[in-house]
Amino acid sequence: MIEVKKLVKRFGLKTVLRGIDFEVQPGEFVALLGPNGSGKTTFLRILASLSKPSLGVVNIAGYSLPKQSAAVRGLIGVVSHMSLLYNDLTAEENLRFYARMYGLQNAGLRITEVLEMIGLDLRRRDLVRTYSRGMQQRLTLGRAILHDPDVLLFDEPYTGLDQEASVMLDGILQTVAKNGQTVVMSSHNLSRTEGLATRFDILSQGKIAASSTRDELGKSNLLKFYNQALAG
Amino acid sequence: MAEQSITSKPQSLKSSYWKAISAIVWKDLVAELRSRESISAMLVFSLLVILIFNFALELDIGTRRTVTAGVLWSTFAFAGTLGLNRSMAVEKERDCLDGLLLSPVDRSAIYFGKAISNLTFMLIMEVIVLPIYSVLYNINLFNPGLLLVILLGSIGYTAVGTLLASMAVQTRTRDLMLPILLFPVVLPILIAAVKASSGFLSGANINDIFPWLRLLIAYDVIFIALAFMVFDYVVEE
Structure with missing residues (x-):
C-alpha cells in the first residue's frame, strides 16, 4: 500500500x-x-x-x-497536531464543507454516520469554537475518515x-x-x-x-x- | 469506515473542481456572516480614510471631482489588504490551509474559491462606501462606467492579492509582508483604475478612457492566468 x-x-x-x-x-x-x-x-x-x-x-x-x-x-485521511477545522462553522458545517471538497455523494447520510461514530451527533449544530480540545480532536478524526x-x-x-x-x-x-x-x-x-x-x-x-x-x-x-x- | 461506508468515494477530479470552488466560497461567506471580522474591519477602515481625506484636504467642489478617483482607489487598496490578510489568516489559524491542500482537487480550485470570496467581500465594502462617499463629498458616483471600472479594478486587485496573501501567510511577518509584496505588483492596476475612473467622473471622451479599460482587462486576464499557473508552487512548503 x-x-x-x-x-x-x-x-x-x-x-x-x-x-x-x-x-x-x-x-x-x-x-x-x-x-x-x-x-x-x-x-x-x-x-x-x-x-x-x-x-x-x-x-x-x-x-x-x-x-x-x-x-x-x-x-488518504490525515490527522495532524492541528484540527484543520473552522471555528466559525458548526461541526456539521465543517464536515459538509470537507464532504463537498472531496466530492462525496450522499454526504448527509455519511456526515450523520460519522458524527454518531465520534459521539458528537447531539452537538452537531454547535460552533467548533465552543468545543473542548477532546471534542475538537474527535471531530478532527471525523473529518479524516469522512471520505472512507x-x-x-x-x-x-x-x-x-x-x-x-x-x-x-x-x-x-x-x-x-x-x-x-x-x-x-x-x-x-x-x-x-x-x-x-x-x-x-x-x-x-x-x-x-x-x-x-x-x-x-x-x-x-x-x-x-x-x-x-x-x-x- | 470500510465496513460501514455508504457510497462515499470521491467523484472524478473534474466534477469536483466547481464543487470545491463553490464549497470554499460558501464556507467563507457563512463564517464571515457569523464573525463579520473581515467586512467590518474593511468598512471601518475605509470610512475612516475617506473621513480623514475629507477633513484634511478641505476641497472645493471642482477639486473634489479631480481627486475623487485617487481617494477612492487609495481607500479600496488599503482596506482591501485588511480583508486579504484576514482571509488567509483564517486558513492558517488551525492549519486549515493544510485541510484545503489535502483535498483531492486541483489546487487552482482553492485559489479561485478564495479569490471569489475576497472579491465578494471587497465588492460589499465598496457598495457601502460609495454612497457614503457621494454624500460626504457631494459627488454623484452612480456612473455605469465608473462602476464597471470598480468591478474590473477589484477583480485585478483580488486576483493578485489572493495569490500574494497565500504567499505572505506562510511567513512569520505576514501582516507586514502582504502590503510590501502587493502594492508594487498591483500598481499598474491601480494606475489604470484611477485614470479610467477619473475619465468617467470628468465626462471625458470614451476614446480617451478606453485604453485604460483595455489595460485593466489585460491585467485582469494576465494576473488570473498567472495565479492559475503558479498557485500550486506558492502554497508548496
Missing part, C-alpha cells in the same frame, strides 16, 4: 530525512516512534503530499508522489487529549484497525500504541533505526526495544 525508497528531505542545508526505506502492507497498523526532531512529522507530511521529497521514491496505492498527488489525496480513506495518517493524535478523550480515540483507532484500513501513526505514547499497532518502526535522526512486528516483539517490552533502537 505504501512504498518508500531512499527518501531524503532537505530544508536548505539541513537534512531532515536521510534515506528512509519504508513499506506498509494493506491493513497494517504501523506506529512510527521516535524522539522530537527525528523527522516523524516531516515524513508523514511527505506521505500526505503536503511536502515534496528532495530525493527518493514514494508510492501510495500505486500512485507516485508528488506527480500523482491529487489521486493520492483522495485515498484507504490509508490513515495520524501525527501525534493523543497530543493535548485528556484521559476520557484518549480512551475514545483508542476505540476509534481499534475500529479503524478492525476495518482493515492501513494506518501509519506517529506517537510519543508507547503504552497507547503498544495495544493498537501491528508493527513498530523507530525513527532516529532521519532514519528508520529499527523495525519490529508485534509478534516478533512477543512479550518483550516495547520501551526496551525503543531504548535499544535509539541507543544502537
Whole structure:
C-alpha cells in the first residue's frame, strides 16, 4: 500500500530525512516512534503530499508522489497536531464543507454516520469554537475518515487529549484497525500504541533505526526495544 | 469506515473542481456572516480614510471631482489588504490551509474559491462606501462606467492579492509582508483604475478612457492566468 525508497528531505542545508526505506502492507497498523526532531512529522507530511521529497521514491496505492498527488489525496485521511477545522462553522458545517471538497455523494447520510461514530451527533449544530480540545480532536478524526480513506495518517493524535478523550480515540483507532484500513501513526505514547499497532518502526535522526512486528516483539517490552533502537 | 461506508468515494477530479470552488466560497461567506471580522474591519477602515481625506484636504467642489478617483482607489487598496490578510489568516489559524491542500482537487480550485470570496467581500465594502462617499463629498458616483471600472479594478486587485496573501501567510511577518509584496505588483492596476475612473467622473471622451479599460482587462486576464499557473508552487512548503 505504501512504498518508500531512499527518501531524503532537505530544508536548505539541513537534512531532515536521510534515506528512509519504508513499506506498509494493506491493513497494517504501523506506529512510527521516535524522539522530537527525528523527522516523524516531516515524513508523514511527505506521505500526505503536503511536502515534496528532495530525493527518493514514494508510492501510495500505486500512485507516485508528488506527480500523482491529487489521486493520492483522495485515498488518504490525515490527522495532524492541528484540527484543520473552522471555528466559525458548526461541526456539521465543517464536515459538509470537507464532504463537498472531496466530492462525496450522499454526504448527509455519511456526515450523520460519522458524527454518531465520534459521539458528537447531539452537538452537531454547535460552533467548533465552543468545543473542548477532546471534542475538537474527535471531530478532527471525523473529518479524516469522512471520505472512507484507504490509508490513515495520524501525527501525534493523543497530543493535548485528556484521559476520557484518549480512551475514545483508542476505540476509534481499534475500529479503524478492525476495518482493515492501513494506518501509519506517529506517537510519543508507547503504552497507547503498544495495544493498537501491528508493527513498530523507530525513527532516529532521519532514519528508520529499527523495525519490529508485534509478534516478533512477543512479550518483550516495547520501551526496551525503543531504548535499544535509539541507543544502537 | 470500510465496513460501514455508504457510497462515499470521491467523484472524478473534474466534477469536483466547481464543487470545491463553490464549497470554499460558501464556507467563507457563512463564517464571515457569523464573525463579520473581515467586512467590518474593511468598512471601518475605509470610512475612516475617506473621513480623514475629507477633513484634511478641505476641497472645493471642482477639486473634489479631480481627486475623487485617487481617494477612492487609495481607500479600496488599503482596506482591501485588511480583508486579504484576514482571509488567509483564517486558513492558517488551525492549519486549515493544510485541510484545503489535502483535498483531492486541483489546487487552482482553492485559489479561485478564495479569490471569489475576497472579491465578494471587497465588492460589499465598496457598495457601502460609495454612497457614503457621494454624500460626504457631494459627488454623484452612480456612473455605469465608473462602476464597471470598480468591478474590473477589484477583480485585478483580488486576483493578485489572493495569490500574494497565500504567499505572505506562510511567513512569520505576514501582516507586514502582504502590503510590501502587493502594492508594487498591483500598481499598474491601480494606475489604470484611477485614470479610467477619473475619465468617467470628468465626462471625458470614451476614446480617451478606453485604453485604460483595455489595460485593466489585460491585467485582469494576465494576473488570473498567472495565479492559475503558479498557485500550486506558492502554497508548496
